[in-house]
Amino acid sequence: MTAATNSATFSALPVLDLRGRRLSAAELKAAMPRAETTFDVASQAVEEIISSVRSRGYAALSELAERFDGVEQSHPKVPAEALAEALASLDPAVRAGLEEAIARARTFAEAQKPADAVVPIAPGATVTHKWVPVARVGLYVPGGLAVYPSSVVMNVVPALAAGVGSIALASPPQKDFGGLPHPTILAAARLLGIDEVYAIGGAQAVAAFAYGVPANEAGPALEPVDVVTGPGNVFVATAKRLVKSVVGIDAEAGTTEIAILADDTAVPAYVAADMISQAEHDPHAASVLITDSAALADAVRAELAEQVASTRHSERVAKALSGPQSGVIFVDDVEQGIAVCDAYAAEHLEIHTRDAAAVAGRIRNAGAIFVGDYSPVSLGDYCAGSNHVLPTSGTATFASGLNVTTFLKAVQIIDYGRAALEEVGGHIVALAQAEDLPAHGDAVAVRFKPDARTEPATGEGAGA
Incomplete structure (x- = not known):
């Protein structure tokens, strides 16, 4: 894709102009740019996968691995020696990055565990709110267009901080790596002390976690879990939707999204770079600029034309930025911009305005909020200490990002x-x-x- 082609594409970045309009909360929510929902399209295929895994166990998983991943396997459990080899061969710079990400995530996660509440209701009467970790969790780490060792960190660290005693991890088998998950995924698991890892992808991994898989002649059983977490494509999200009456789930995560609330003080190069950083995940990723400054929007378009042309995944980025899920939303002022942010309820929300911290404090609906010039979303993806498994598709109006309480349940104890x-x-x-x-x-x-x-x-x- 040439720079000229990119420039033409970004001069036509979708625009929603809300200036001078006063919409009801329902109208504002309906007006927000969104990717098309495809759960209905995937439901039948996912139901068939779940049914097959439940009835035929590892035989079904082997067939699905060959069909979807092009690999043959008799048993999907990753050998301990493969985990050790992956960590021993890990690039030292990547290991150092993972170790720093783990340390920061652990610091934040360990501070999240809520204290038990022992409440004296009356003399001789107490009610206790006791937090208890679930016994076993299944963590899914996607494959697809990128490699996500950071998702290993984001899923495992809060589970460990919650006190979960049994953790299993699944990631798609890779033909290029002998049918095992990507070695960087394996290395991250080993670094965190996770030794139960499976080469299972997609909806079939969710089904295996939810219902368990009996042992076969090639290896041990995969015991069912209490909670399934982790991001994935529409098939993973649909599977989680279909099994959530059997197990707990973190969320039905959709494609990644970023919204940026910016005024005329924002740096166009930063805004454009951050929009691109999320657009490179997927052609359906959403990047939305919310601004009261036409001059800033023009400058961001110019920056996009230049930066997209030089980024590695320019074609993917260009498609995401020009799709109906992305664009510029013009507002009268920051006050209206805050209302739009709450209606959009972004997975990631950046604030590039005057008094950015004060503006951030007024936002109700967002998975995570990034304040000012030096808190880009990519910081949260790796080393902020926050968790990058966050609610998408407007679900931040009621849902939270992955955290320690995802792996805890509350038990009430009554003693009269x-x-x-x-x-x-x-x-x-x-x-x-x-x-x-x-x-x-x-x-x-x-x-x-x-x-x-x-x-x-x-x-x-x-x-x-």
Whole structure:
């Protein structure tokens, strides 16, 4: 793709002009640029994959590996020696980068674990909110157009910080690497102490995690997990949607997106570079500039024309930036820009305005917010300490990025003594009668009858 072609493409960067318009919250949300949803297209194929894995186990996984990845395998578990070799052969600079990313992510994750709350409700009555890690998790690391050792870090570190005792990881088999996942993925897993790694890709990996796979003559069983996390393509997201009544999931992640709220103080070269950094993930990635400055938008277009022409994945980037999911949204001022940001609810939101920190503090809906000139999204992708597995497609209005609580569940512990129960016993009876559930009240009243049998059922015949 030539610079001239790129220049023509970016002079036609999609535009949504909201200046002078006052839209309702629903209208504003509907107006936001989005990629086309393809869950319906993938559902039938994914249902068939899940059914096949459930009924035929490793035989189905082997067939799917040959069909989708072009590799033959008798068992998908990665040998321990392959993990060790991958780490031993890792480029020292990449290892140093991973070690720094792990250290920063661990510092942030370990600070997130919430404390148990032991609440004295009344004398002799306590209710405890106790956080408990799930027993086992399955972490998915995608293949596709890029290699994502950083996603190993982002998934494993908060699971470890939560106290999860059993962690399995899956990533697609690669024909170029003897049917194993990419060696950098294996090295990152080994660096984090993960030794249960599988060469399984796509929806079939989610199915295997959710339902488990019995042992075969070639290797051990893959035990089912309690939670599945990790990004992936539409097939992975659809599979997670279909199994979330069986296991917990982090999110139904879609294609990556960045929104940038910028005024006339923004540096056009920075804005353009950051839009490109997300567009290089995928031709369907979204890069959206929200601004009240026509001059800035023109300068960003000029920068895009120049920078896209020189970036390695220029064709992919150009397609993403010119798609309906990307573009410029013009607003009257930063105030309206904040409303647009909340309606868009970006996975990644950068703030390049006057008083950027104050503006960032007013945003309600975003997966992660990057403040000012020196906090680009790529910092968060690798070494900020934050997590880059974030809600997409507007789901940041209700969902959070991957964090320690993704791997925790809350258990409530109720501990009342006799006097404490007696204090509220009448209320319980009255409410039970109001709901026409009298046995609920009887279960309290029986404890206070003068002739109540209160001795434990011990001795011969107990429990009969």
